[in-house]
Amino acid sequence: MGPGDEVAVPAHTFVATAEPVSWLGARPRFVEVDEETGGMDPDALKAVIDRVRAVVPVHLYGLPVNLSAIGALASAAGVPLIEDAAQAHGAEYVRDDGSTIRAGAYGRIGCFSFYPGKNLGAFGDAGAVTTSDPALADRIRRLADHGRTTKYEHLTVGYAARLDTLQAAVLAVKLTTLAEGNRRRRDLAAAYRSRLDGVGDLVLPVEPPNRRGVHHLFVVRTRHREGLLAHLRNAGIGAGVHYPIPLHLQPAYASLGHRAGDLPVTEAWARECLSLPIYPELPDEHLEAVAAEVRSYFNGV
Protein backbone atom coordinates (compact mmCIF):
# COMPACT_ATOMS: atom_id res chain seq x y z
CA MET A 1 0.00 0.00 0.00
CA GLY A 2 1.45 3.34 -0.97
CA PRO A 3 1.32 6.26 -3.40
CA GLY A 4 -1.18 5.63 -6.19
CA ASP A 5 -3.32 3.31 -4.05
CA GLU A 6 -6.77 4.15 -2.73
CA VAL A 7 -8.65 2.94 0.34
CA ALA A 8 -12.43 3.19 0.78
CA VAL A 9 -13.39 5.06 3.97
CA PRO A 10 -16.50 7.03 4.94
CA ALA A 11 -16.26 10.80 5.35
CA HIS A 12 -18.86 10.88 8.15
CA THR A 13 -16.50 9.73 10.90
CA PHE A 14 -13.65 10.84 13.14
CA VAL A 15 -10.53 11.81 11.19
CA ALA A 16 -8.57 8.86 12.63
CA THR A 17 -10.37 6.50 10.22
CA ALA A 18 -8.58 8.12 7.27
CA GLU A 19 -5.28 9.18 8.80
CA PRO A 20 -3.50 5.80 8.50
CA VAL A 21 -4.34 5.71 4.80
CA SER A 22 -2.56 9.03 4.39
CA TRP A 23 0.42 7.93 6.51
CA LEU A 24 0.95 5.09 4.04
CA GLY A 25 1.05 7.59 1.20
CA ALA A 26 -2.23 6.23 -0.17
CA ARG A 27 -5.39 8.23 -0.83
CA PRO A 28 -8.66 7.97 1.06
CA ARG A 29 -11.53 7.33 -1.35
CA PHE A 30 -14.47 8.81 0.55
CA VAL A 31 -17.57 6.67 0.25
CA GLU A 32 -21.11 7.96 0.85
CA VAL A 33 -23.03 6.78 3.94
CA ASP A 34 -26.62 5.65 4.13
CA GLU A 35 -29.39 8.02 5.11
CA GLU A 36 -30.83 5.72 7.75
CA THR A 37 -27.82 4.78 9.89
CA GLY A 38 -24.91 6.98 8.80
CA GLY A 39 -22.80 3.87 8.09
CA MET A 40 -20.95 3.14 4.83
CA ASP A 41 -23.45 2.63 2.02
CA PRO A 42 -22.80 -0.69 0.20
CA ASP A 43 -24.22 0.72 -3.06
CA ALA A 44 -21.78 3.62 -2.94
CA LEU A 45 -18.95 1.20 -2.16
CA LYS A 46 -19.92 -0.91 -5.17
CA ALA A 47 -19.18 2.05 -7.44
CA VAL A 48 -15.55 2.31 -6.27
CA ILE A 49 -14.70 -1.23 -5.15
CA ASP A 50 -12.67 -2.00 -8.28
CA ARG A 51 -10.23 0.81 -7.65
CA VAL A 52 -9.51 0.41 -3.91
CA ARG A 53 -6.92 -1.75 -2.14
CA ALA A 54 -8.84 -2.04 1.15
CA VAL A 55 -12.23 -1.19 2.65
CA VAL A 56 -12.51 0.49 6.07
CA PRO A 57 -16.11 0.88 7.26
CA VAL A 58 -16.87 2.44 10.66
CA HIS A 59 -19.35 1.02 13.17
CA LEU A 60 -20.44 4.56 13.85
CA TYR A 61 -22.04 5.48 17.19
CA GLY A 62 -21.72 1.80 18.19
CA LEU A 63 -24.00 0.41 15.46
CA PRO A 64 -22.46 -2.22 13.16
CA VAL A 65 -22.48 -1.38 9.44
CA ASN A 66 -24.07 -3.70 6.88
CA LEU A 67 -21.21 -6.20 7.18
CA SER A 68 -22.70 -8.88 4.89
CA ALA A 69 -23.07 -6.51 1.95
CA ILE A 70 -19.79 -4.66 2.52
CA GLY A 71 -17.89 -7.88 3.29
CA ALA A 72 -19.25 -9.58 0.15
CA LEU A 73 -18.09 -6.68 -2.04
CA ALA A 74 -14.63 -6.68 -0.44
CA SER A 75 -14.15 -10.42 -0.77
CA ALA A 76 -15.41 -10.50 -4.38
CA ALA A 77 -12.86 -7.79 -5.17
CA GLY A 78 -10.13 -9.65 -3.23
CA VAL A 79 -9.39 -6.72 -0.91
CA PRO A 80 -9.23 -6.81 2.90
CA LEU A 81 -12.02 -5.52 5.10
CA ILE A 82 -10.64 -3.54 8.06
CA GLU A 83 -13.29 -2.60 10.61
CA ASP A 84 -13.06 0.64 12.53
CA ALA A 85 -14.70 -0.63 15.72
CA ALA A 86 -13.42 2.27 17.86
CA GLN A 87 -16.99 3.05 18.98
CA ALA A 88 -18.43 -0.45 18.98
CA HIS A 89 -16.96 -2.64 21.75
CA GLY A 90 -19.36 -5.54 22.17
CA ALA A 91 -21.74 -4.61 19.33
CA GLU A 92 -23.19 -7.60 17.50
CA TYR A 93 -24.11 -8.48 13.95
CA VAL A 94 -26.28 -11.40 12.84
CA ARG A 95 -24.88 -12.93 9.66
CA ASP A 96 -27.04 -14.21 6.81
CA ASP A 97 -26.67 -17.78 8.20
CA GLY A 98 -28.17 -16.65 11.53
CA SER A 99 -24.92 -16.78 13.52
CA THR A 100 -23.89 -13.79 15.60
CA ILE A 101 -20.50 -12.12 15.41
CA ARG A 102 -19.02 -9.20 17.28
CA ALA A 103 -18.00 -5.95 15.60
CA GLY A 104 -14.27 -6.14 14.89
CA ALA A 105 -14.30 -9.93 14.37
CA TYR A 106 -15.83 -10.04 10.87
CA GLY A 107 -13.10 -8.55 8.70
CA ARG A 108 -9.42 -9.33 8.36
CA ILE A 109 -8.63 -6.78 11.05
CA GLY A 110 -10.64 -4.94 13.70
CA CYS A 111 -9.42 -1.68 15.25
CA PHE A 112 -10.48 -0.58 18.73
CA SER A 113 -9.89 2.66 20.60
CA PHE A 114 -9.79 2.74 24.39
CA TYR A 115 -9.72 6.54 24.53
CA PRO A 116 -11.23 7.50 27.94
CA GLY A 117 -14.67 8.41 26.54
CA LYS A 118 -15.16 5.11 24.73
CA ASN A 119 -17.49 2.31 25.95
CA LEU A 120 -14.31 0.62 27.17
CA GLY A 121 -12.05 3.52 28.09
CA ALA A 122 -8.60 3.62 29.65
CA PHE A 123 -7.36 6.47 31.86
CA GLY A 124 -5.31 7.72 28.91
CA ASP A 125 -4.60 6.70 25.33
CA ALA A 126 -4.84 3.03 24.44
CA GLY A 127 -6.18 0.80 21.69
CA ALA A 128 -6.11 -2.70 20.23
CA VAL A 129 -6.06 -4.50 16.92
CA THR A 130 -7.89 -7.81 16.50
CA THR A 131 -7.42 -10.49 13.88
CA SER A 132 -7.96 -14.24 13.67
CA ASP A 133 -4.93 -14.65 11.40
CA PRO A 134 -2.03 -15.81 13.63
CA ALA A 135 0.70 -14.70 11.20
CA LEU A 136 -0.82 -11.24 10.94
CA ALA A 137 -1.19 -11.09 14.74
CA ASP A 138 2.54 -11.88 15.11
CA ARG A 139 3.43 -9.21 12.61
CA ILE A 140 1.26 -6.59 14.32
CA ARG A 141 2.70 -7.45 17.75
CA ARG A 142 6.20 -7.17 16.33
CA LEU A 143 5.51 -3.85 14.62
CA ALA A 144 4.04 -2.42 17.83
CA ASP A 145 7.27 -3.28 19.68
CA HIS A 146 9.99 -1.84 17.44
CA GLY A 147 9.86 -4.71 14.96
CA ARG A 148 11.42 -6.93 17.60
CA THR A 149 11.68 -10.72 17.42
CA THR A 150 13.85 -11.06 20.55
CA LYS A 151 15.19 -8.50 22.99
CA TYR A 152 18.03 -7.51 20.66
CA GLU A 153 16.88 -8.51 17.16
CA HIS A 154 14.67 -6.21 15.07
CA LEU A 155 13.27 -7.91 11.99
CA THR A 156 11.55 -4.81 10.57
CA VAL A 157 11.42 -1.13 11.38
CA GLY A 158 8.57 -0.83 13.86
CA TYR A 159 6.92 1.57 16.26
CA ALA A 160 6.65 2.22 19.99
CA ALA A 161 2.93 1.36 19.96
CA ARG A 162 2.68 -1.06 22.86
CA LEU A 163 -0.32 -0.94 25.16
CA ASP A 164 0.95 0.85 28.25
CA THR A 165 0.97 -1.53 31.23
CA LEU A 166 -0.87 0.88 33.53
CA GLN A 167 -3.58 1.39 30.93
CA ALA A 168 -3.80 -2.37 30.47
CA ALA A 169 -4.35 -2.77 34.22
CA VAL A 170 -7.17 -0.20 34.15
CA LEU A 171 -8.72 -1.84 31.08
CA ALA A 172 -8.56 -5.34 32.59
CA VAL A 173 -10.72 -4.11 35.48
CA LYS A 174 -13.10 -2.04 33.34
CA LEU A 175 -13.54 -4.88 30.85
CA THR A 176 -15.47 -6.78 33.54
CA THR A 177 -18.24 -4.15 33.48
CA LEU A 178 -18.35 -3.51 29.71
CA ALA A 179 -21.34 -5.79 29.07
CA GLU A 180 -23.29 -4.26 31.96
CA GLY A 181 -22.44 -0.75 30.75
CA ASN A 182 -23.57 -1.62 27.23
CA ARG A 183 -26.89 -3.00 28.58
CA ARG A 184 -27.45 0.24 30.51
CA ARG A 185 -26.69 2.27 27.38
CA ARG A 186 -29.29 0.22 25.46
CA ASP A 187 -31.88 0.83 28.21
CA LEU A 188 -31.13 4.56 28.15
CA ALA A 189 -31.47 4.58 24.35
CA ALA A 190 -34.84 2.82 24.61
CA ALA A 191 -35.96 5.41 27.18
CA TYR A 192 -34.90 8.29 24.89
CA ARG A 193 -36.72 6.64 21.97
CA SER A 194 -40.00 6.32 23.87
CA ARG A 195 -39.82 9.89 25.16
CA LEU A 196 -38.76 11.57 21.92
CA ASP A 197 -40.75 9.63 19.33
CA GLY A 198 -42.73 12.10 17.19
CA VAL A 199 -41.23 15.21 18.80
CA GLY A 200 -40.65 18.06 16.32
CA ASP A 201 -38.82 16.93 13.19
CA LEU A 202 -36.50 14.65 15.19
CA VAL A 203 -35.24 11.54 13.44
CA LEU A 204 -34.25 8.98 16.06
CA PRO A 205 -31.48 6.41 15.59
CA VAL A 206 -32.55 3.26 13.78
CA GLU A 207 -31.35 -0.25 14.65
CA PRO A 208 -31.82 -2.71 11.77
CA PRO A 209 -33.08 -6.12 12.98
CA ASN A 210 -29.81 -8.00 12.41
CA ARG A 211 -27.67 -5.56 14.39
CA ARG A 212 -27.30 -4.93 18.10
CA GLY A 213 -25.59 -1.64 18.76
CA VAL A 214 -23.93 -0.47 21.97
CA HIS A 215 -24.93 3.19 21.78
CA HIS A 216 -21.55 4.77 22.20
CA LEU A 217 -23.51 7.88 21.21
CA PHE A 218 -27.24 8.58 20.94
CA VAL A 219 -27.45 10.68 17.80
CA VAL A 220 -30.67 12.31 16.62
CA ARG A 221 -31.17 14.37 13.47
CA THR A 222 -33.05 17.64 13.12
CA ARG A 223 -33.09 20.59 10.74
CA HIS A 224 -33.09 22.75 13.88
CA ARG A 225 -29.75 21.39 15.11
CA GLU A 226 -28.12 24.72 15.97
CA GLY A 227 -31.20 26.00 17.85
CA LEU A 228 -31.65 22.77 19.79
CA LEU A 229 -27.94 22.60 20.61
CA ALA A 230 -27.95 26.16 21.97
CA HIS A 231 -31.14 25.46 23.97
CA LEU A 232 -29.65 22.33 25.56
CA ARG A 233 -26.34 23.98 26.33
CA ASN A 234 -28.15 26.92 27.96
CA ALA A 235 -29.92 24.38 30.14
CA GLY A 236 -26.52 23.02 31.20
CA ILE A 237 -26.84 19.83 29.13
CA GLY A 238 -23.69 18.52 27.47
CA ALA A 239 -25.01 17.81 23.97
CA GLY A 240 -22.46 17.40 21.20
CA VAL A 241 -22.06 16.99 17.44
CA HIS A 242 -20.41 13.95 15.86
CA TYR A 243 -19.28 15.21 13.41
CA PRO A 244 -19.91 18.74 12.06
CA ILE A 245 -17.25 18.77 9.31
CA PRO A 246 -17.07 15.68 7.10
CA LEU A 247 -13.58 14.48 6.22
CA HIS A 248 -13.78 15.37 2.52
CA LEU A 249 -14.30 19.03 3.54
CA GLN A 250 -11.61 19.12 6.24
CA PRO A 251 -8.67 21.48 5.63
CA ALA A 252 -6.37 18.49 6.18
CA TYR A 253 -7.83 16.88 3.05
CA ALA A 254 -8.10 20.03 0.91
CA SER A 255 -5.46 18.62 -1.44
CA LEU A 256 -7.98 15.97 -2.56
CA GLY A 257 -9.98 18.74 -4.21
CA HIS A 258 -13.45 17.96 -2.84
CA ARG A 259 -16.25 20.51 -2.77
CA ALA A 260 -19.44 20.89 -0.75
CA GLY A 261 -22.10 18.83 -2.52
CA ASP A 262 -19.77 15.93 -3.40
CA LEU A 263 -21.30 13.70 -0.70
CA PRO A 264 -24.83 15.01 -0.06
CA VAL A 265 -25.97 12.33 2.42
CA THR A 266 -22.78 12.70 4.46
CA GLU A 267 -23.15 16.48 4.42
CA ALA A 268 -26.79 16.27 5.59
CA TRP A 269 -25.69 14.10 8.53
CA ALA A 270 -22.98 16.64 9.37
CA ARG A 271 -25.54 19.48 9.28
CA GLU A 272 -28.31 17.75 11.23
CA CYS A 273 -26.78 15.34 13.75
CA LEU A 274 -26.85 16.03 17.47
CA SER A 275 -25.62 13.72 20.24
CA LEU A 276 -27.65 13.58 23.45
CA PRO A 277 -25.86 12.58 26.66
CA ILE A 278 -25.54 8.82 27.07
CA TYR A 279 -23.24 6.89 29.39
CA PRO A 280 -23.90 4.07 31.87
CA GLU A 281 -23.77 6.36 34.93
CA LEU A 282 -26.40 8.78 33.51
CA PRO A 283 -29.17 8.86 36.15
CA ASP A 284 -32.75 8.25 34.96
CA GLU A 285 -33.77 11.71 36.24
CA HIS A 286 -31.12 13.33 34.05
CA LEU A 287 -32.43 11.51 31.00
CA GLU A 288 -35.95 12.72 31.87
CA ALA A 289 -34.61 16.27 32.18
CA VAL A 290 -32.83 16.08 28.82
CA ALA A 291 -35.96 14.68 27.12
CA ALA A 292 -38.08 17.43 28.73
CA GLU A 293 -35.72 20.15 27.46
CA VAL A 294 -35.80 18.69 23.94
CA ARG A 295 -39.62 18.67 24.02
CA SER A 296 -39.73 22.20 25.42
CA TYR A 297 -37.46 23.42 22.61
CA PHE A 298 -39.74 21.98 19.94
CA ASN A 299 -42.86 23.40 21.63
CA GLY A 300 -41.36 26.82 20.91
CA VAL A 301 -40.41 26.36 17.23
Ligand SMILES: Cc1ncc(COP(=O)(O)O)c(C=O)c1O
Ligand atom coordinates in the same frame (compact mmCIF):
# COMPACT_ATOMS: atom_id res chain seq x y z
C1 LIG B 1 -14.53 6.17 14.68
C2 LIG B 1 -13.20 6.37 15.35
N1 LIG B 1 -12.10 5.89 14.75
C3 LIG B 1 -10.89 6.02 15.32
C4 LIG B 1 -10.72 6.67 16.52
C5 LIG B 1 -9.31 6.85 17.03
O1 LIG B 1 -9.08 6.43 18.28
P1 LIG B 1 -7.71 6.82 18.99
O2 LIG B 1 -7.71 8.31 19.13
O3 LIG B 1 -7.77 6.07 20.27
O4 LIG B 1 -6.61 6.35 18.08
C6 LIG B 1 -11.84 7.17 17.19
C7 LIG B 1 -11.69 7.82 18.51
O5 LIG B 1 -11.76 8.90 18.81
C8 LIG B 1 -13.10 7.04 16.57
O6 LIG B 1 -14.20 7.54 17.16
